[in-house]
Amino acid sequence: MAATSRQREGFTMPELEYLAQSESVTIVPLHRMDRLELVRGTVGPFRPPQKTEVPLWLAVMLKRTNRCRIVAPEWLKYEHLRELCRREEQPDALFTKLPFHYLEIAHILLTHAEDDINESQGIRRLLQDLRESRQSKALRGVELLNPLQLQMDNLSAAEINEIRPLFKHTFDMLRQLEKLASTTEQSQQQSQFADQSYSELDDALGSSYPI
């Protein structure tokens, strides 16, 4: 199948969501269960009310069948997010530290396990604010672009994916312009060199190297 133009420019969001599902989360099982042998490794055994780490996709599956309660990660607490928002909105602040797949994990948890998260409405709002201020900040990075390198720490997968087409093509344009500038510079220098008459060159050489 031919790739659509959207796919050629990076990942699609469902793809990123799929990748995020292998991140691990903590759950509290509600039923006793033996350990599960999975391709990625072994999880369990599940002994309520002992907390266990499982991949996100498994947590969602167990949650759907009502066999566990998902413990919201530290960074997904209302107070923590509010603090991040405050720091993010300060002028000249760098990107704050969040998990690489924070947007996807938050979305999955808020969709499938809303009842396990306190103040989920407030968290939704904060995430929205956070995303918007980070987005503006990332886009302001365009003016920092140069043909050599760019460093933006703590950007998440979805955010990188969002600015990828813009930055990629701008980078390419700058690289082409730089190449052009260096070739014209070279040819100018060469023509200057050629303008010097041969007799002058002979004199110069003759004086320094008497034969």
Add this chain to the structure above:
Amino acid sequence: MAKRNYYDIDDILAGQERVPCFLRTDLDGLGSAGSGGSSKVHRNTRWTLPYWMADRLNEEDYLDMQVSPVFSKQANRMYAASPESMQLRAICQHYYQFGLQLGEMVPDIPRVLYDMYMTRIQKIARIAQQGSNVEAMDFVQSLDRTEEHMLRLCQQSQNAITNWLQNKAYALRKAPVIDK
């Protein structure tokens, strides 16, 4: 001769832009390529030819290629004064691609293109983020092909996240071919 990108359709189309030339020899049977009606073109006349042809003939010394008015000194000064208000689409549809091809003739071009691109791309990014308003509409009308493409890509990538957050990313849709 400028290096061309064989696989880039925009690069090929940009080669269609006409440049003024000054003929050194009589050319027989080429009248229909330029503006003249007769089949013969005489030496020492001015003529405008598509860049891809002029470049080749220039190399073989049939004619002297001159700088296109799009990148004349006067035009470049005008661009530098107000990059954001230039009607690039009216000036030249493939402004950047054409500039890259002409680059070796005019040493100013890399700098002019750089200033132009960096100023305008920031505005494009802003418009893609904030959505369109009346002032933005005017600007969008003035984008050349390269910039238009960039604007579309920015909007697509931002809509991708919004749609996904609203659970629209999975819905089955009619293929664009059928939709016409």
